[in-house]
Amino acid sequence: MKLLLVNPANKNRKGFVIDPSTCYMPIGLGIVAALTPSNWDVELLDESFEEFTLRSADVVAFTGFTANAARAYEIATICREAGMHTVMGGIHASMYTGEVMEYMDTVVTGEAEGAWPAFITDFEAGETKRLYDGGIVDIKNVPRVRRDIYKHPYNYDLVQTSRGCPWGCEFCSVTHMCGKTYRERDVEDVLNELEETTRPIVFFVDDNLVNHKKGADERAIRLFKGMVERGMKKFWFTQVALNFADNDEVLYWARKSGCMGVLMGIEAESPAALKDVRKNLNLKRGVDSYKETFRKIHKHGMGVLASVMFGMESDRKEDLFARGNFIRESSMDTYQTSIVTPFPGTILFDRMKSLDRIVRKNYPHDWQLYDGTRSVMNTASIKPEEMENAVYEIWLNIYDKAAMRRKMFRTLWNTKSFLTAYWAYAANHNYARINLEGVPRPSVSGSAWRVFRNKFYLKFTDMVLWIIYQLVWTRMIRKLAPK
Ligand code: B12
Ligand code: SF4
Numbered sequence: 001m002k003l004l005l006v007n008p009a010n011k012n013r014k015g016f017v018i019d020p021s022t023c024y025m026p027i028g029l030g031i032v033a034a035l036t037p038s039n040w041d042v043e044l045l046d047e048s049f050e051e052f053t054l055r056s057a058d059v060v061a062f063t064g065f066t067a068n069a070a071r072a073y074e075i076a077t078i079c080r081e082a083g084m085h086t087v088m089g090g091i092h093a094s095m096y097t098g099e100v101m102e103y104m105d106t107v108v109t110g111e112a113e114g115a116w117p118a119f120i121t122d123f124e125a126g127e128t129k130r131l132y133d134g135g136i137v138d139i140k141n142v143p144r145v146r147r148d149i150y151k152h153p154y155n156y157d158l159v160q161t162s163r164g165c166p167w168g169c170e171f172c173s174v175t176h177m178c179g180k181t182y183r184e185r186d187v188e189d190v191l192n193e194l195e196e197t198t199r200p201i202v203f204f205v206d207d208n209l210v211n212h213k214k215g216a217d218e219r220a221i222r223l224f225k226g227m228v229e230r231g232m233k234k235f236w237f238t239q240v241a242l243n244f245a246d247n248d249e250v251l252y253w254a255r256k257s258g259c260m261g262v263l264m265g266i267e268a269e270s271p272a273a274l275k276d277v278r279k280n281l282n283l284k285r286g287v288d289s290y291k292e293t294f295r296k297i298h299k300h301g302m303g304v305l306a307s308v309m310f311g312m313e314s315d316r317k318e319d320l321f322a323r324g325n326f327i328r329e330s331s332m333d334t335y336q337t338s339i340v341t342p343f344p345g346t347i348l349f350d351r352m353k354s355l356d357r358i359v360r361k362n363y364p365h366d367w368q369l370y371d372g373t374r375s376v377m378n379t380a381s382i383k384p385e386e387m388e389n390a391v392y393e394i395w396l397n398i399y400d401k402a403a404m405r406r407k408m409f410r411t412l413w414n415t416k417s418f419l420t421a422y423w424a425y426a427a428n429h430n431y432a433r434i435n436l437e438g439v440p441r442p443s444v445s446g447s448a449w450r451v452f453r454n455k456f457y458l459k460f461t462d463m464v465l466w467i468i469y470q471l472v473w474t475r476m477i478r479k480l481a482p483k
Pocket of ligand 1: 010016023024025026027028029031032061062063064065066067068087088089090091092095108110111112113116158160171172173174177178205206207337338343344370371372373
């Protein structure tokens with residue numbers, strides 16, 4: 001039997017597939033592969049690297065973010081016509097199941113561990129069902145990701161150490177999809193899986209690696225110490241919340257084990273905007289706590305990758321620009337920015353739907369716009385087109401080459417780490433490429449002297465960065481890669 005795993009890519013968003021540093025391995029499919037009996041032949045086709053072409057298989061199984069759903073349906077239609085059995089699982093299939101059933105022979109909701117073995121048994125017996133629900137499984141039953149399927153040149157290895165989040169922010173699907181309870185994998189098992197990874201950089205895809213459960217700090221320290229004790233020479237980054245900076249020992253071991261930086265859901269600098277999206281985690285600590293949190297992380301040599309959103313209910317146009325200024329002026333090192341989007345399965349989606357505020361709803365076609373770079377709903381005072389224009393202007397400003405370079409020098413000053421500064425700078429470039437769909441251009445307007453100075457400054461720092469890249473970064477990554 002042959003199983004073809006497909007990670008579909010939204011063809012209208014080049015930014016996400018511009019180069020390997022913006023493409024991530026779909027580890028949900030690596031788990032599906034691990035759950036598939038060894039007598040099956042398994043192949044992964046990741047459209048981030050390679051466009052789909054028809055090939056033979058008994059089962060074609062898709063994963064998919066909402067933004068990629070329409071593309072999955074396109075490919076599934078071709079495969080069904082060729083007589084193959086199509087299945088879809090993952091976030092969109094779990095949150096908008098009815099629609100997915102129209103395009104697939106079988107739909108799997110929830111976690112693969114709870115459903116895939118039953119699907120395989122039924123398929124082999126020739127009696128598959130239309131729907132399987134994997135639910136939320138006991139974390140002990142999660143197998144290690146089957147990594148031999150990843151043949152494409154991914155820059156990072158993805159590893160998940162926990163699932164679930166109780167906070168239920170309005171724009172986020174995690175609480176609905178992964179449950180309200182933090183489920184943590186055994187640290188030794190995670191360390192063993194880390195030893196199977198082959199790339200020098202690891203991304204821990206937990207929603208909060210150091211969560212709010214009792215004992216979370218100790219668990220994190222055990223994990224980081226374990227990496228050091230086992231001599232793993234990895235660099236890593238992950239997602240955390242403001243509490244990450246509370247414990248100096250966590251910060252110390254995080255850095256010692258190779259942490260370059262952490263992604264934090266900052267979302268906004270204004271309490272009103274945080275209240276709009278129910279970001280209670282940040283409201284509880286207060287927006288004034290950001291500065292000190294960033295300082296503590298910097299003190300240990302790590303960078304802050306802040307996730308920031310535009311287009312909350314109370315945002316007026318001037319508030320969007322004020323948020324842009326906050327990004328530039330605050331000491332955050334990298335910024336992942338997006339427009340608030342009502343993803344299916346979120347509280348926001350249900351609220352906007354009941355208020356009839358969603359304007360881009362010609363589904364499945366319009367799902368392509370649901371990737372955080374487009375505005376798909378009316379907020380209290382801003383229409384989608386106006387929102388997109390304003391945010392694009394902000395992007396040109398914050399992802400301007402000189403602005404990113406200034407940030408890089410500030411990161412260097414704050415963290416005293418070349419590596420962190422370079423990582424933060426490269427990550428900003430990635431977000432610039434994703435949002436602006438290309439390499440950011442330097443802004444060179446103003447007086448003749450200003451233009452000359454800016455051009456000289458950019459040329460000079462381009463050269464310095466090229467030397468650092470060649471002499472330090474590339475060499476180090478090569479040295480860390482397994483022989
Ligand atoms: C890591 C991650 C990323 C990585 C991508 C990694 C990758 N290649 O998949 C990066 C950083 C690139 C990313 C980007 C974005 N992300 Co993201 N991301 C995540 C995160 C934190 C973890 C995903 C993960 O790998 N989990 C671990 C694996 C094991 O879980 P899984 O994929 O869900 O798979 C399990 C089940 O779903 C199921 N399953 C999955 N596929 C299949 C297939 C079959 C056949 C079967 C049977 C089962 C099955 O079984 C698996 C094992 O239990 C999730 C949050 C979360 N906790 O889910 C958000 C999440 C998926 N991201 C989200 C969003 C919105 C985005 C962005 C739009 C953000 C932005 N503005 O830039 C972009 C979109 C990228 C794109 N290409 O379009 C949303 C998706 C909402 C939606 N409905 O689409 C999520 C849910 C977070 C949220 N806020 O709600 N993301
Ligand atoms: S945004 Fe973060 S804290 Fe809020 S529900 Fe999602 S994962 Fe939890």
